[in-house]
Amino acid sequence: MAKDIKVAIIGVGGVGKAFVSQLSNYTKKNASTVSVSVVYIARSRAALISKDYSPLPLTAFVSEELDAAGTEPLSVPDLIQFLKASGSEAILIDNTSSIELANTYPDILSAGIHIATPNKKGFSSEEKLWNDIFAAAGNNGGSGGYVFHEATVGAGLPVLSTIRDLVDTGDEVTKVEGVFSGTMSFLFNEFAPVGASGAPKAFSDVVKVAKDAGYTEPDPRDDLNGLDVARKLTILARLSGLSIASPTSFPVQSLIPKPLESVSTSQEFMDGLPNYDSEIGLLADDAKKEGKVIRFVGSIDVPAKAVKVGLEKFDFSHPIAGLKGSDNIIAFYTKRYGDRALIVQGAGAGAEVTAMGVLSDVIKIIARIK
Incomplete structure (x- = not known):
């Protein structure tokens, strides 16, 4: 039986667009072993939300569709509840450079939601945030979601x-x-x-x-x-x-x-x-x-x-x-x-290789989900 994964994507700039394209190709190639459904796509002032959790179409026009949506993004607490209510494992993709979003990583991980991100802010700001993130994460045997951030250093390089x-x-x-x-x-x-x-x-x-x-x-x-x-x-x-x-x-x-x-x-x-x-x-x-x-x-x-x-x-x-x-x-x-x-x-830079680093983290998370 294929694993069922819900995905939320925040940030659809250069890296975000490249990631959407790469994720679309990945899901098509691996449909027999994993069902990946993107149910939420957002930028700072607009969002696409699949309220019935059916997959949103992953097209080259995501940013234009967001502009036309007219829907406000969910707050992080509401996004957590939305993803939890799906009944499936969920992965948040943070393609932003927002410290405000990074500050919420411990709450997201504690809720059992996984994170893959190129956002350096959460891992390079005050040391307390670094400690709180990994205390909440399941990477070291804990009960929280997994967090991977390969693309924060060297984009797609295995640094x-x-x-x-x-x-x-x-x-x-x-x-x-x-x-x-x-x-x-x-x-x-x-x-x-x-x-x-x-x-x-x-x-x-x-x-x-x-x-x-x-x-x-x-x-x-x-x-x-x-x-x-x-x-x-x-x-x-x-x-x-x-x-x-x-x-x-x-x-x-x-x-x-x-x-x-x-x-x-x-x-x-x-x-x-x-x-x-x-x-x-x-x-x-x-x-x-x-x-x-x-x-x-x-x-x-x-x-x-x-x-x-x-x-x-x-x-x-x-x-x-x-x-x-x-x-x-x-x-x-x-x-x-x-x-x-x-x-x-x-x-060590560029939208395509950075998106590759993020997708490789998503694949790592999927491999760890039982």
């Missing part, structure tokens, strides 16, 4: 599953180092490529190219402040066994010039950025004279309980120096692997 496997099998992680932001990877691979000759590009020009291509947030300061990388490092450090109060509790280097931190618009920031090209240009020149390049990285030294995010110099031969495009690279140094790191590398 979190790798570190969990290392720790769960008794290995000791000693150091984690890498490029954790597709945006920052692209910026520095373009700005300071290995073996480049001639005059270097202006950093502001590279930022403009990245912004125009959609690699940065609408306001590039949201990438250049380093907080996105700090959130990912917080998650990995906690999985490595470190107690991290928040992503602002360790050194995080911001690449936003001080005078531009408080300008009111993204355009003002972009207009002012060329005035500060010489500062970062000098760092790149100094590194080049040493046969090195600068890259924006995060690192975790587990024995020293030290986490930091910022610019570092790397020899031309180092794997981090040789990255291309917007790839991520994460190196795990452990007792078993010794000086030869276990490396995970590949596309």
Whole structure:
């Protein structure tokens, strides 16, 4: 008999749309073993609700249908009751970046509803929320719902599953180092490529190219402040066994010039950025004279309980120096692997690969449901 699963999806932006498409393909291919019915789809101000729990159609026009629905989203308590009343196992897909929704994860899990999400906020904010989430979850034998968040670090790359496997099998992680932001990877691979000759590009020009291509947030300061990388490092450090109060509790280097931190618009920031090209240009020149390049990285030294995010110099031969495009690279140094790191590398951003990471978590949950 096929397992009966009800699914609620919150967030149908780029990742959400890609997830809906991938989930539709998955359900068709696996219809003989699992019945997956999406019964609730919502964005911030509209929702599609299947009151009789029949499957909502998963089409490429979900966002347009939401706009036409005119139905207010359910509150989290009402959504919990709606899913519980179905009588089936239920999975909530949170494709948002909402801390407000993440704050309710313990209540959702305590109600026996499972969660799969790329939302970093719940796992990288205050440590109490992290503890409350996993105290409520059924991942470690508890009675709550399962929670998986592979796509919070490295999108579809197997970063979190790798570190969990290392720790769960008794290995000791000693150091984690890498490029954790597709945006920052692209910026520095373009700005300071290995073996480049001639005059270097202006950093502001590279930022403009990245912004125009959609690699940065609408306001590039949201990438250049380093907080996105700090959130990912917080998650990995906690999985490595470190107690991290928040992503602002360790050194995080911001690449936003001080005078531009408080300008009111993204355009003002972009207009002012060329005035500060010489500062970062000098760092790149100094590194080049040493046969090195600068890259924006995060690192975790587990024995020293030290986490930091910022610019570092790397020899031309180092794997981090040789990255291309917007790839991520994460190196795990452990007792078993010794000086030869276990490396995970590949596309660490993008709607399709992020949605893949979320769907892989859904599949993990389905496999655990009896």
